[in-house]
Amino acid sequence: MTSQPREPAGHFEALPTVRCKELLGRHTAGRVAWTAPDGPHILPVTYAYHNTQIVFRTSAHGVLAALERRTPVAFEIDEIDEDTTSGWNVVVRGSAQAVTRSYELASLWREGPVPWAQGVRTLFIAITPRTITGRAVRGPFVD
Amino acid sequence: MTSQPREPAGHFEALPTVRCKELLGRHTAGRVAWTAPDGPHILPVTYAYHNTQIVFRTSAHGVLAALERRTPVAFEIDEIDEDTTSGWNVVVRGSAQAVTRSYELASLWREGPVPWAQGVRTLFIAITPRTITGRAVRGPFVD
Numbered sequence: 001m002t003s004q005p006r007e008p009a010g011h012f013e014a015l016p017t018v019r020c021k022e023l024l025g026r027h028t029a030g031r032v033a034w035t036a037p038d039g040p041h042i043l044p045v046t047y048a049y050h051n052t053q054i055v056f057r058t059s060a061h062g063v064l065a066a067l068e069r070r071t072p073v074a075f076e077i078d079e080i081d082e083d084t085t086s087g088w089n090v091v092v093r094g095s096a097q098a099v100t101r102s103y104e105l106a107s108l109w110r111e112g113p114v115p116w117a118q119g120v121r122t123l124f125i126a127i128t129p130r131t132i133t134g135r136a137v138r139g140p141f142v143d
Numbered sequence: 144m145t146s147q148p149r150e151p152a153g154h155f156e157a158l159p160t161v162r163c164k165e166l167l168g169r170h171t172a173g174r175v176a177w178t179a180p181d182g183p184h185i186l187p188v189t190y191a192y193h194n195t196q197i198v199f200r201t202s203a204h205g206v207l208a209a210l211e212r213r214t215p216v217a218f219e220i221d222e223i224d225e226d227t228t229s230g231w232n233v234v235v236r237g238s239a240q241a242v243t244r245s246y247e248l249a250s251l252w253r254e255g256p257v258p259w260a261q262g263v264r265t266l267f268i269a270i271t272p273r274t275i276t277g278r279a280v281r282g283p284f285v286d
Contacts, residue, residue: 010260029223033176033185039215042176072182080172085259116228116280117153
């Protein structure tokens with residue numbers, strides 16, 4: 001009779017786009033998903049939100065180099081608290097492509113994202129959003 | 144002369160599979176990525192690591208219902224500290240499919256994952272891993 005109820009009690013709430021962009025600008029770590037030749041893949045990246053694009057730096061020889069040529073991707077950031085079962089997430093869908101313009105590269109080398117680990121990462125990949133959506137879950141509030 | 148160095152100083156370290164499975168078993172929130180008709184998609188889910196599968200509950204009418212029929216997916220969990228630029232992640236690649244066997248459903252309704260938000264979520268999706276990889280990044284340690 002006192003067992004934990006096994007039904008959820010939280011609520012989803014859509015986040016306005018302006019709030020999603022604010023969260024993108026405030027954070028520096030997210031996850032990029034794309035369709036690799038052997039199926040969907042997902043990897044965390046350190047990014048910067050730079051001129052409405054999500055930009056990250058990678059190795060020309062790593063798996064993320066597959067995104068050098070224009071590739072459809074999804075990108076996600078979130079903050080999730082497993083203890084309170086609450087949090088938010090922002091999902092960007094769009095296309096990724098290597099940055100090749102010299103003035104953009106100059107600016108990115110000066111102000112752009114810095115990866116966390118050592119290694120030669122000279123390739124900047126920029127994601128141009130097609131859609132940006134987000135939602136928060138607040139819970140559990142039992143009605 | 145005193146400006147912050149803009150090169151990363153951390154180190155990546157591969158996590159053994161047994162450690163990845165331990166982390167999967169210890170956490171309850173992750174992100175699933177798949178190739179939707181309009182491109183790659185990624186969404187957070189509440190999961191349970193149940194008999195070597197990642198199981199989550201969703202609505203038969205939501206976007207994740209696309210995974211009801213056998214679909215290649217990637218799944219990721221992580222803990223990332225943007226302040227110390229350190230953390231770990233585990234990436235599972237495999238295929239998702241709805242759970243349909245009655246004895247499995249009985250067990251999942253009793254012990255399986257509970258979504259955080261209200262709503263009719265009667266579809267259990269199970270991801271069978273093909274590969275499980277993980278890595279930690281510890282940084283920055285300047286050599």
